[in-house]
Amino acid sequence: MAQDQPQDQPIALSDCHEAGHVPGQCPMDAVLKLLMGPWTTYIVWLLETQGPLRFGEIKARMPAISSKVLTERLRHLEAANLVSRDYRPTIPPQVSYALTTRGHELKGVLNGISVIAQRWQAEDNAATQKHAS
Amino acid sequence: MAQDQPQDQPIALSDCHEAGHVPGQCPMDAVLKLLMGPWTTYIVWLLETQGPLRFGEIKARMPAISSKVLTERLRHLEAANLVSRDYRPTIPPQVSYALTTRGHELKGVLNGISVIAQRWQAEDNAATQKHAS
DNA sequence: GTAAGTAGGCACCTTGTGGTAACTAGAAGA
DNA sequence: TCTTCTAGTTACCACAAGGTGCCTACTTAC
Numbered sequence: 001m002a003q004d005q006p007q008d009q010p011i012a013l014s015d016c017h018e019a020g021h022v023p024g025q026c027p028m029d030a031v032l033k034l035l036m037g038p039w040t041t042y043i044v045w046l047l048e049t050q051g052p053l054r055f056g057e058i059k060a061r062m063p064a065i066s067s068k069v070l071t072e073r074l075r076h077l078e079a080a081n082l083v084s085r086d087y088r089p090t091i092p093p094q095v096s097y098a099l100t101t102r103g104h105e106l107k108g109v110l111n112g113i114s115v116i117a118q119r120w121q122a123e124d125n126a127a128t129q130k131h132a133s
Numbered sequence: 134m135a136q137d138q139p140q141d142q143p144i145a146l147s148d149c150h151e152a153g154h155v156p157g158q159c160p161m162d163a164v165l166k167l168l169m170g171p172w173t174t175y176i177v178w179l180l181e182t183q184g185p186l187r188f189g190e191i192k193a194r195m196p197a198i199s200s201k202v203l204t205e206r207l208r209h210l211e212a213a214n215l216v217s218r219d220y221r222p223t224i225p226p227q228v229s230y231a232l233t234t235r236g237h238e239l240k241g242v243l244n245g246i247s248v249i250a251q252r253w254q255a256e257d258n259a260a261t262q263k264h265a266s
Numbered sequence: 267g268t269a270a271g272t273a274g275g276c277a278c279c280t281t282g283t284g285g286t287a288a289c290t291a292g293a294a295g296a
Numbered sequence: 297t298c299t300t301c302t303a304g305t306t307a308c309c310a311c312a313a314g315g316t317g318c319c320t321a322c323t324t325a326c
Binding site (some may be wrong): 037038066068069072091092093 | 313
């Protein structure tokens with residue numbers, strides 16, 4: 001991935017960043033907006049680690065989310081082609097969600113963020129402890 | 134970075150994802166929340182590519198942002214140790230902002246997102262064109 | 267007759283967030 | 297004396313986003 005680039009090259013980001021910036025016109029903004037809301041990364045992680053899940057199964061693993069928001073998040077992820085929706089009109093209906101190829105492509109990036117986030121948190125904790133003693 | 138891991142290992146993400154998820158208690162959530170708001174990645178990108186900048190210089194490069202929001206974004210980034218603030222109490226005052234080491238560490242991740250985002254957008258554009266023809 | 271179970275839809279309320287405009291300090295310059 | 301410059305701060309407004317509760321459709325089971 002991009003990490004193979006020599007570290008002294010200027011960061012590229014998206015072309016929209018070249019001129020006066022207007023939020024919402026940038027591919028990066030689109031991806032960040034997708035990932036950002038609460039729950040979203042957790043949904044992707046669930047589908048990544050546990051495979052396809054039904055609506056109720058996802059909800060059971062996120063007790064605090066409301067149906068409305070879960071539905072909305074899944075619709076957004078579906079619209080972005082990150083998850084696929086499989087609807088079976090049985091009684092009662094069965095709807096299962098799975099990551100698409102594009103969804104799996106996020107794995108590397110998410111892991112990168114996770115690694116950094118955990119390292120920073122560990123550093124902060126260590127600093128706090130040292131400061132408290 | 135994390136991309137060196139074999140691709141068949143389960144994604145790790147953060148420990149908070151192991152049990153019932155509560156947003157806001159997760160190091161990943163913290164980082165995403167930081168990056169997410171409008172303008173934020175653009176500010177980081179500016180400081181990355183153009184070096185330390187004064188408040189007015191940043192604002193001049195983002196004509197649509199308000200002082201209030203720029204101040205708030207910079208305060209958040211400063212609180213997260215991503216940018217450092219250098220205040221000189223001259224008249225009129227001079228305040229310059231620069232990326233910290235931690236700020237530069239984001240470069241890889243942001244570039245990863247940027248690469249994916251641009252690839253997806255290109256794919257989508259190609260698909261749209263083909264569909265339209 | 268009615269409750270349970272699934273996957274939401276819909277209306278309403280509340281909170282957070284961003285935006286706008288006015289205002290500040292203190293010295294320099296006209 | 298009055299304006300200008302910098303880097304904000306403050307008060308206020310508006311909209312979007314999240315949350316809550318209630319409702320549906322259809323069948324099976326009690």
